[in-house]
């Protein structure tokens with residue numbers, strides 16, 4: 360399956376499951392780009408788009424990431440690992456760029472004022488947590504966009520963030536939504552096991 364025959368959103372959600380063993384083949388780079396393009400369409404508060412991606416395909420670097428992820432083998436089984444992180448400081452640096460062009464220069468000034476008012480009094484960690492909440496939305500979008508194009512993933516938070524920052528040369532303030540090994544499934548994974556809606560939903 361390629362970008363030419365995407366799954367419906369319902370099929371993508373139903374068939375996504377965590378996959379930890381992948382077919383050993385290089386990824387179609389066009390599909391990879393398309394997955395990231397689709398993920399970048401995720402919504403965020405004030406359109407802040409705090410998410411950033413590192414695509415790791417180099418086998419030696421994947422081996423080092425695996426070591427930082429307590430040896431979890433899916434990191435080297437997958438032909439690519441997408442690292443999804445939030446960089447709120449980078450977001451703030453040129454926040455004008457996130458104002459809709461239709462709003463003109465005034466919109467850009469308003470966007471700067473909004474962010475200064477909301478985050479100027481917060482420390483880096485506080486506003487970093489807000490940024491991470493936005494990046495987590497994109498993290499979900501990557502998984503579903505990948506599945507929609509016939510690929511599989513496993514979301515991961517089981518790693519040492521300091522080690523991953525050091526390996527990828529990322530500044531200390533960035534926060535991780537997670538690692539996402541990505542490829543084509545070489546195992547079936549586990550069927551969904553979820554709470555019933557009765558357990559989750561209150562209808563008013």
Ligand SMILES: Cc1cc2nc3c(=O)[nH]c(=O)nc-3n(C[C@H](O)[C@H](O)[C@H](O)COP(=O)(O)O)c2cc1C
Nearest residue numbers: 375376377431513514515516517518537548549551
């Ligand atoms: C934020 C997050 C972190 C996770 N971290 C890991 C991890 O470090 N290693 C792993 O094998 N699975 C990890 N998982 C996968 C979960 O175990 C899995 O999503 C869950 O059991 C549901 O199964 P499913 O994804 O197949 O539906 C993580 C999932 C999420 C959403």
